[in-house]
């Protein structure tokens with residue numbers, strides 16, 4: 001897949017990066033589920049880097065209380081649909097790529113259609129039960145997903161692609177207890193979202209997942225990163241079927 005003159009100029013600084021593979025990014029298709037704090041920021045970096053086809057899925061509308069962390073949106077956007085707005089903003093950022101907006105949530109029945117032809121799924125969700133649904137879809141469709149979650153002062157990232165790795169249900173099989181709505185330190189998606197984008201871009205260019213069976217945890221109160229390793233769980237209700 002050849003790059004146009006304007007693409008070569010747009011991506012000039014990253015084309016200089018050792019091992020960079022712009023053609024692979026251009027031919028990639030990624031589903032971003034949720035375009036709020038995490039998904040909006042990771043999708044911005046995927047668009048800017050030239051991932052050829054982004055499918056943005058979110059059924060929500062912008063609320064005033066989103067704006068401490070969802071930097072794709074402005075006060076004037078309150079009440080507008082997030083997926084269409086995100087697609088408009090990211091298309092303006094990079095008109096070279098194809099962006100689809102889908103005003104829907106991921107369910108058991110539509111996941112195959114939403115993820116059709118995708119190489120990777122980005123988790124931009126805001127609750128664990130929806131993530132468990134995404135985890136099942138990822139397993140059923142054999143499409144890896146980049147997990148990201150934030151809660152108060154803590155954020156975490158991982159990559160799931162069973163049976164090569166454990167799945168989310170191996171390590172966190174149930175909805176986690178905690179206050180609703182989830183408390184969120186607004187800058188935290190700005191740490192975790194780009195980590196998800198970095199992992200995604202690395203995977204799309206190389207096919208390698210550098211944090212297999214590891215959870216990277218960042219705590220904003222101590223500014224400490226920690227990596228916790230895990231393994232597949234034989235009794236897992238999702239990926240345990242193939243063990």
Ligand SMILES: [Zn+2]
Pocket residue numbers: 162166167168169170171232233236237238239240
């Ligand atoms: Zn599992």
